Amino acid sequence: MEIQKITQLMDLLSRSDLTELHLQEGEDLLKLVRSVTGELHPKGPSTIADVQPAGAERPAEKAAPxxxxxxxxxxxxxxxxxxxxxxxxxxxxxxxxxxxxxxxxxxxxxxxxxxxxxxxxxxxxxxxxxxxxxxxxxxxxxxxxxxxxxxxx
Missing domain, CATH: 2.40.50.100 (RNA polymerase II/Efflux pump adaptor protein, barrel-sandwich hybrid domain)
Known part of the structure; x- marks a missing residue:
């Protein structure tokens, strides 16, 4: 996934009412999470919460009833x-x-x-x-x- 695209998504998330954004592109999975104050929550040293191959263990994306x-x-x-x-x-x-x-x-x-x-x-x-x-x-x-x-x- 291109860094420019990730940066654009981070900007879009910061300007919206959304608090989370999940995107899978090919083998890459991207998860961006924003706090109520509008800042992105880093998970580790990056501002990108998760980027991992699609074959890796992924959190469930289904909503629980x-x-x-x-x-x-x-x-x-x-x-x-x-x-x-x-x-x-x-x-x-x-x-x-x-x-x-x-x-x-x-x-x-x-x-x-x-x-x-x-x-x-x-x-x-x-x-x-x-x-x-x-x-x-x-x-x-x-x-x-x-x-x-x-x-x-």
């Missing part, structure tokens, strides 16, 4: 980007309202910097709400889906 009640879980966006319900234009959405989903099943994708990240269900259940529109810009932590667990009904 947050319980709304005992049987309903809200899945939140693990990143900033554009949310899509289908893998490509003209194809059927991954899930519909009322659909039963298995753990690990793809619910949608988020595009950021021309890279698609699949959002997968972490529980078995039924889609009871789709909380964002297809093609909508989403923020980190924004609720995407409400899933009613099947085991607790």
């Amino acid at each position: 947050a319980a709304v009640n005992e049987t309903r879980h809200i899945f939140k966006s693990p990143m900033v980007g554009t949310f899509f319900r289908a893998g490509s234009p003209g194809t059927a959405p991954f899930v519909e309202m009322g659909a039963r989903v298995a753990q690990g099943q793809t619910l949608g994708v988020i595009e950021a910097m021309k890279m698609l990240t699949e959002i997968e269900s972490e529980i078995e259940g039924e889609i009871v709400e789709i909380l964002v529109e297809n093609g909508a810009f989403v923020e980190f932590g924004q609720p995407l889906f409400a899933i009613e667990t099947l085991a607790m009904r």
Whole structure:
């Protein structure tokens, strides 16, 4: 990854409301983290929090479900980007309202910097709400889906 591109991303992060930015380009993974005051947090001697080969152990990028009640879980966006319900234009959405989903099943994708990240269900259940529109810009932590667990009904 080019230093000039990293510097531009750091500048963009410092001027935005974002606190984290994750980017994978080829085998490189870049993670920038900014404090509330706007300064980048160094992890070691560099202002870049993480740059590592894609084959190396990576932190989980999936958002953990947050319980709304005992049987309903809200899945939140693990990143900033554009949310899509289908893998490509003209194809059927991954899930519909009322659909039963298995753990690990793809619910949608988020595009950021021309890279698609699949959002997968972490529980078995039924889609009871789709909380964002297809093609909508989403923020980190924004609720995407409400899933009613099947085991607790």
